[in-house]
Structure formats: C-alpha cells, structure tokens
Amino acid sequence: MHRRVFLTSLLGASAAVAGLSGCAQGDATADTGGATKPLAGTVPAGTSLKIASYLGQQQLQFRLAKLPPLPFKVSTWANIGAGPDVINAFRAKSLDLSNNAGIPPIQAHYQGFAAKIVAIDITRKPNYLFATKPGSDVHTVEDFKGKRLAFSQGQAQGVVLLRALKQAGLSYDQVKLVPLTSNQFFTALQSGQVDVAPLAINQAPAYLKQYGPKGARSITTEVVDLLNLLWAPQSVLNDPAKAAAIAAYIPQWAKGLVWQYEHPDVWDEEFYVKTQNLTPQQARSITALANKPLFPPSWDEAVKWEQETADLLAEGGFVKKFDVSSLFDHRFEPIAAKAVPEEYRR
Numbered sequence: 372m373h374r375r376v377f378l379t380s381l382l383g384a385s386a387a388v389a390g391l392s393g394c395a396q397g398d399a400t401a402d403t404g405g406a407t408k409p410l411a412g413t414v415p416a417g418t419s420l421k422i423a424s425y426l427g428q429q430q431l432q433f434r435l436a437k438l439p440p441l442p443f444k445v446s447t448w449a450n451i452g453a454g455p456d457v458i459n460a461f462r463a464k465s466l467d468l469s470n471n472a473g474i475p476p477i478q479a480h481y482q483g484f485a486a487k488i489v490a491i492d493i494t495r496k497p498n499y500l501f502a503t504k505p506g507s508d509v510h511t512v513e514d515f516k517g518k519r520l521a522f523s524q525g526q527a528q529g530v531v532l533l534r535a536l537k538q539a540g541l542s543y544d545q546v547k548l549v550p551l552t553s554n555q556f557f558t559a560l561q562s563g564q565v566d567v568a569p570l571a572i573n574q575a576p577a578y579l580k581q582y583g584p585k586g587a588r589s590i591t592t593e594v595v596d597l598l599n600l601l602w603a604p605q606s607v608l609n610d611p612a613k614a615a616a617i618a619a620y621i622p623q624w625a626k627g628l629v630w631q632y633e634h635p636d637v638w639d640e641e642f643y644v645k646t647q648n649l650t651p652q653q654a655r656s657i658t659a660l661a662n663k664p665l666f667p668p669s670w671d672e673a674v675k676w677e678q679e680t681a682d683l684l685a686e687g688g689f690v691k692k693f694d695v696s697s698l699f700d701h702r703f704e705p706i707a708a709k710a711v712p713e714e715y716r717r
Contacts, residue, residue, distance in 0.1 A: 411615040418612040419444040423469035425452030432627030443616040454525040461604045472527030473598035481690040485605035487700035490621045491673045492599040493665040499569045505585035512539040521568035522548040527596045528569040576653040597676045622710030628664040666707035
C-alpha cells in the first residue's frame with residue numbers, strides 16, 4: 372500500500388485530495404503581499420491574535436514569570452496542540468499562531484496550505500520515548516521488526532519513529548505502520564491495537580505507572596526532535612498588523628520558556644501537579660529530562676534539519692520532495708535570540 376494513504380486516514384479524503392496536488396493548488400500559492408515588507412516597529416491599536424496554548428502552558432508561563440502585558444489582544448487561547456488539528460484550525464481561520472515541532476509545517480505544505488515558521492527553539496535532548504503495550508516482548512528498536520507501530524504522519528511523533536527506524540536499519544516494509552494521531556496512542560497501546568507508540572516524556576510516566584505492572588515498558592533512544600517552533604498561516608503574515616503582533620509575541624514566548632527552565636520546582640508544582648494531576652515525583656522525573664531552551668541567532672541548523680526531515684518523509688512516499696527554505700520567514704529570525712541572555716542563544 373502506498374504511504375500516501377496515511378493522509379486519507381489521518382485527515383480525511385478532502386485533505387488528501389488537496390495534499391496530492393502538492394503546492395499546485397490551494398493556499399500554498401497565496402500572494403505573500405505584506406510578508407515581503409519589513410516588520411512594523413509597533414503594533415497598531417486594535418490588533419488581535421488567536422494563539423494556540425496547548426494545556427494552557429504559555430499563559431501559565433507568562434503569568435508565573437510576570438512578563439509585561441502583550442501590546443495586542445489575544446482574542447483566543449486555543450487548547451490545540453496536535454499538528455493535524457492546528458492545520459485544520461489554520462484553514463478554518465480560527466487560529467493565527469501555534470507552537471509545534473518541525474513536521475506540521477512540512478505536512479501543511481504537502482497539503483497545499485501556505486504557512487511560515489517565525490521562531491525557533493532548538494532541543495538537544497530526546498523529548499520522546501517509545502512505550503510498549505502491556506505484556507510486550509519488545510525491548511529494543513531492533514525488536515520493532517514485524518510489529519505494529521503507532522504512526523502520526525503530521526506530528527513530531529511520526530518523524531521520531533521514522534528516524535529511529537532508520538538508525539536501527541529497518542525499512543518501512545519491515546514494520547506495520549498504523550495511522551493514528553497522538554491523542555489516540557494511549558488507547559491504542561492499552562487495547563493492544565499497536566505494539567509500540569512514541570510518547571512525550573511528560574506523558575509516559577502516567578502510562579507506565581498504570582501499565583508497567585502489566586508488562587508495559589519504555590524504550591529510550593538518542594533520536595532528537597530538534598525543532599520547537601512558532602508558525603503562522605501566510606494569510607496572517609500578509610497582514611502587517613498581525614505580523615507586528617507576532618513579532619511582539621516572540622520575545623515573551625522565549626522568555627517564558629527560559630523562566631520555566633530556570634524555575635523547575637515552581638513549574639512542577641504549578642503545572643504538572645496542579646493542572647496535570649501528576650505526583651511531585653513524576654513531575655521531577657519529567658523536568659529532569661527537560662531541554663534547555665536555545666534560540667539561535669541564525670536558522671541555518673534549523674533549515675538543514677527541516678530539509679533532512681522532509682527528505683526522510685519523501686523517501687517513504689509520505690510527501691513530495693521540496694525545498695524547505697520556503698517554510699521560513701526570515702524577517703523574524705533574530706527576534707527570539709535578542710530577547711534572551713547569551714547562554715540561551717547557543
């Protein structure tokens with residue numbers, strides 16, 4: 372079965388039709404308009420943005436860090452995190468800016484939807500691990516051969532899985548990729564629908580606490596999902612007022628991540644314990660694996676990584692090969708780095 376059938380499974384037939392046409396149709400050919408002009412130095416009065424803040428993390432960061440008020444109105448803090456959901460929200464014009472990994476912008480391009488990356492945070496340590504179903508005989512990535520693996524084409528978990536398979540020398544034909552979105556992984560593992568699924572390090576403790584006694588286990592790798600980024604639809608960036616608001620938001624985003632990293636005890640209690648119902652011990656185990664935020668003044672490494680990711684997906688027939696440089700709006704490149712101390716720039 373050709374790999375592009377996953378697009379139908381994940382996003383529906385209409386999205387698949389748009390995707391198969393690549394960038395020849397749809398919003399991917401949208402006029403860049405104001406996006407070619409320098410960013411405005413001030414945000415015009417009355418400007419508003421609809422921002423994704425999955426689980427309320429960014430609002431909590433801003434509040435705890437006591438950052439200054441944003442110079443625009445946030446009309447919606449949308450509880451949206453999964454890449455496919457974000458793309459759908461972008462299409463519906465119910466979202467202007469989102470925080471995701473590197474693969475959703477590639478997926479959006481493949482579907483013919485124009486969007487650009489506007490901020491980069493580099494992650495050096497793995498932020499996903501693989502969890503097995505209860506009673507599994509899988510102990511290493513090499514044991515994935517012949518197994519059913521949860522695969523989300525449009526999310527970071529998908530590319531982490533593909534990179535792990537490549538490092539282990541396994542081809543796609545040697546495993547069974549089961550098309551799911553990440554919010555279905557828990558149920559799929561619990562029910563035995565899949566043998567293995569990649570879980571974020573902040574999700575794994577709860578699953579292993581419940582199913583570890585029943586034979587579930589974790590498999591760690593050195594596979595890194597390098598990019599934590601902000602991105603926005605091209606249509607939003609074409610609006611000079613909204614583009615200026617995004618430019619004003621990026622420093623707050625960067626400072627919020629730095630504050631979270633520098634205050635692990637407070638974050639553990641206020642976020643993981645109070646809002647995610649984890650135990651203090653589980654919270655500490657997650658924070659111990661946290662990445663130090665890094666906002667590079669140059670996006671060269673990020674562009675290279677994004678190209679490698681797109682090429683990996685193209686090799687498997689999941690997307691068409693393309694030059695990812697079109698995904699980056701370099702007007703925003705220096706903003707995050709300028710907002711943080713030197714130690715968070717490299």
